[in-house]
Amino acid sequence: MDNIKSVTLMETFIKSGGYRSLKFAKLKKDKIVNEVKNHLKDSELKRHEFSRYGLVAKFAMNRDFKWDYIGLNDYLADLGLLIPVAKMLPDKELKAEEVYERIKDFELPRKSYSLKPSFNKDGKNYNTFNEEELEIYEQLNLDMLLNVFDAAKRDVLGCEEHYESIKQEIMSCGVLQDKKKIKYAFGSLSLSLKKEGYDINSIEGEYGIDFLINYTKPDMNKLNEFILQGTITQGEVFQFRKDVTSEDKEMKFTLMEIEDEHKQIQMLSSRSLKASLARELE
Numbered sequence: 001m002d003n004i005k006s007v008t009l010m011e012t013f014i015k016s017g018g019y020r021s022l023k024f025a026k027l028k029k030d031k032i033v034n035e036v037k038n039h040l041k042d043s044e045l046k047r048h049e050f051s052r053y054g055l056v057a058k059f060a061m062n063r064d065f066k067w068d069y070i071g072l073n074d075y076l077a078d079l080g081l082l083i084p085v086a087k088m089l090p091d092k093e094l095k096a097e098e099v100y101e102r103i104k105d106f107e108l109p110r111k112s113y114s115l116k117p118s119f120n121k122d123g124k125n126y127n128t129f130n131e132e133e134l135e136i137y138e139q140l141n142l143d144m145l146l147n148v149f150d151a152a153k154r155d156v157l158g159c160e161e162h163y164e165s166i167k168q169e170i171m172s173c174g175v176l177q178d179k180k181k182i183k184y185a186f187g188s189l190s191l192s193l194k195k196e197g198y199d200i201n202s203i204e205g206e207y208g209i210d211f212l213i214n215y216t217k218p219d220m221n222k223l224n225e226f227i228l229q230g231t232i233t234q235g236e237v238f239q240f241r242k243d244v245t246s247e248d249k250e251m252k253f254t255l256m257e258i259e260d261e262h263k264q265i266q267m268l269s270s271r272s273l274k275a276s277l278a279r280e281l282e
Contacts, residue, residue, distance in 0.1 A: 006173035007184040010117065013166050014186050020127045022159040029152040031134045032145055037253040039142045046251075049258065053146045056258050059251040065241040072240035073213040076223075079232060082209065085223045086216040088198045099215055106203050110193035113171045123186030149255065 013019060040048055040057055048057040076082040094100040119127060137145065171191060176182055181190045204212055226232050 004173065004175050004182065004184075006170040006176040006182060006189055009166055009170050009173075010189060011185060013163075014123065014126050017126075018159070018162060018166070020129055022156075022163050023127060024129050024133075025152070025155040025159045027131070028134060028137075029149075029156050031137050032149050032152050033253070033255045035137050035140065036142065036145050036149070036255055039145070040253075050146055051258070053149070054258050055146055055149065055255060056261050057253070057255045058261075059253055061245065061249065062252045063243055063245045064249070066244045067217070068240045068242075069217040070213060072218065072237065073216060075236070075240070076218065076232075077209050077213055081223075081226060081232065082212055082216075082218075083200055083204055085218045085226070086200050086212050087219045088200075088203075088216055094215065097215065099211075102207070103198060103203055103215075106199045106206075108196040108199055110196055112194050113177075113191050114194050115167050115171050116190045116192070117187060118190065119187040126186060 036057060040059075046059045050056065073082055073086070076085065088094060088103065089097075091100055094103065137148075140148075170176065170189065176189060176191050180192070181188055200212065200216070223232075223237065227234055227237070
């Protein structure tokens with residue numbers, strides 16, 4: 001077992017503290033963000049800019065919506081847009097509706113792998129750390145928290161990049177690709193092919209457009225492309241959703257670089273302008 005590439009890589013990563021460092025880095029960053037939130041939560045302001053650190057903190061409500069997907073699908077079908085944007089409902093819902101067996105043979109070929117590590121007692125012991133180490137951040141003032149946030153963020157990115165490179169090597173292991181699951185000293189490694197979705201055109205050809213209206217929902221990324229092209233407006237789409245946000249829902253807190261906020265605003269402005277120009281040119 002020791003000479004299997006995937007096992008050697010994962011054992012080395014765990015023994016070197018790589019996985020533990022990744023867990024700790026994520027929790028440390030989350031702890032810092034949460035403590036910054038605690039310092040600002042009683043303020044009447046929803047946006048706080050800290051130019052000295054190049055950071056902005058924001059409280060915003062992530063609203064919850066209930067969609068009338070059948071109504072939206074019917075509307076899109078009339079415009080000839082349903083097939084280009086449709087994706088099947090999750091398999092669990094399709095099975096509940098007793099239609100999964102009718103469409104399972106239309107699944108697209110799976111091409112890329114995903115890796116799931118599971119840890120036994122020894123693996124969990126290696127990956128354990130003293131969470132009391134994070135309590136120090138509860139004692140820091142706001143300036144000190146903002147000062148250490150950048151380093152914490154870079155720690156997470158560095159650990160994630162390292163782990164991702166290890167995972168890519170592990171997933172290339174021929175033995176693991178053949179067996180799909182390997183047990184080793186610290187647990188097991190499971191490899192599975194990611195689902196790519198279904199052949200929507202073939203399903204429509206077999207069962208008709210009404211089947212898609214009832215058992216799909218739009219891929220919002222694809223639908224957004226048609227909005228940007230001016231083919232359909234955002235208002236036409238949003239008429240099929242209802243705001244069901246609870247009055248006592250907690251606002252989401254975000255801490256980010258000011259530069260990243262500017263990029264988000266510019267991207268949203270560019271998309272809005274693109275959609276407006278597309279409609280004017282019709």
